[in-house]
Amino acid sequence: MKRYEPPAGWVVQAYKFALDPGDTQTGSLRRNTGAARFAYNHMLRRVGAVQAQRAAEASYGVSEADLTPWQGWSLPDLRRTWNEIKQWVAPWWAACSKEAFNTGLANLSAALGNWHASRTGARKGRRMGWPRPKRKQAQRSARFTTGAIRVDPGYRHVVLPRLGRIRTHESTRKLARRIRAGTAQILSATVSETAGRWFCSFQVAVRRDHNRPAHAPRAGRVVGVDAGVKHLAVLSTGELVPNPKPFNAALKKLGKAQRRAARRIGPYDPATRSKRTASKRWQRAQDAVTRLHATVAAVRADSWHRLTTRLAQQFDTVVVEHLHVAGMIRNRKLARSLADAAPATLRRHLGYKTGWYGSILYVADRWYPSSKTCSACKTAKPKLSLAERTFNCTTCGLSLDRDVNAARNLADLVRHVDLELPGDAKTGRGAYVRSVRPAPAGWAAGDEASRPSGVNAGRQRTAADREFTFTH
Incomplete structure (x- = not known):
């Protein structure tokens, strides 16, 4: 995917707003973010399975022309393969936005590209391992780049594809005024969940004149x-x-919350070293720890x-x-x-x-x-x-x-x-x-x-x- 280059005098910045969705809208948000995770995990398993199959066939002396077809991990290749198999692996795909699946595929393409660059020495820093599957407990997010993406003229709602109008906790006046004046243009919107709260982050191209505010004199x-x-x-x-040392200030409350969570019945049984169904009290205790962080x-x-x-x-x-x-x-x-x-x-x-x-x-x-x-x-x-x-x-x-x-x-x-x-x-x-x-x-x-x-x-x-x- 080609990176957006803003024109001269414009910069790309984000406007993030806390959402206040209803129960039905919360279900739609979870459904779309879950679709992104599903597409990521399924195509990751497919790429790994194809690599393992080709390696096994090569070990038996199969010629290169007769090996299992290679599964590319560029975004167009992943998207092409997903469109061919989605009706069998995800028969519910029509209930979600296509941008949700594209989010998972784009993340997978970037992860595999970083892994390959690190393995070949093109990427600096610590050597990266093979991408891991995303768990349900991971942060939920989905990015929308096409469709109806805007802020409502009433400054209290945002409009997203397949999700409709969602109320915000705070006013969107700053962004709406810039868009009305022609000094801002929305490029994409990303919905995410953090500690049980939903947020919408707009990636916006903004024209800035590099002027200092009147209330900020030069010191x-x-x-x-x-x-x-x-x-x-x-x-x-x-x-x-x-x-402010926020972590040190919350250390006492965090210790109590973690001890409370440790006494609940979690998804792992240390006695038998096996998985089990976590209790609702354990989930509530974990949510309290997450909110503190x-x-x-x-x-x-x-x-x-x-x-x-x-x-x-x-x-x-x-x-x-x-x-x-x-x-x-x-x-x-x-x-x-x-x-x-x-x-x-x-x-x-x-x-x-x-x-x-x-x-x-x-x-x-x-x-x-x-x-x-x-x-x-x-x-x-x-x-x-x-x-x-x-x-x-x-x-x-x-x-x-x-x-x-x-x-x-x-x-x-x-x-x-x-x-x-x-x-x-x-x-x-x-x-x-x-x-x-x-x-x-x-x-x-x-x-x-x-x-x-x-x-x-x-x-x-x-x-x-x-x-x-x-x-x-």
């Missing part, structure tokens, strides 16, 4: 942001953004959205670190706190919000010692343990909170960089995302006389120069 040109655990983030201005995730997401939106609106340039969170979380003493803070969310959100509001995002090099370097004299310490929460410089005598010191060092990284970038220097998402490395020792912020010589020295930077990492 400064450059700000360094140091993500942490004790505080959600520390700004170079000295502001300490509190960390959903609340924790919602509080965490809200905290990061509030902070990143404020940074993108109020500052011209935001500098963050490129944190290796996957490596940091291996420390078992910090794993829970790091997962609760989710520091990688900072860079992900700013990556697109800075493009929305016309600001610039710089990402410092992963190995830049922002915490070990003095923000006043730029002297770097060889070691600095996590237990030392105050940075004490032995050269100039500076004594400062280590996180504030790190944030100031991040802000100083781009003092020498021209901040007014032309429009053609944007990334594909409209954001100015640059990777910078520290200047040499002794290069004071704004000190043009001490700028080192090199290919970029003594001339005006162009848009092409800014596409590369700043190295000295």
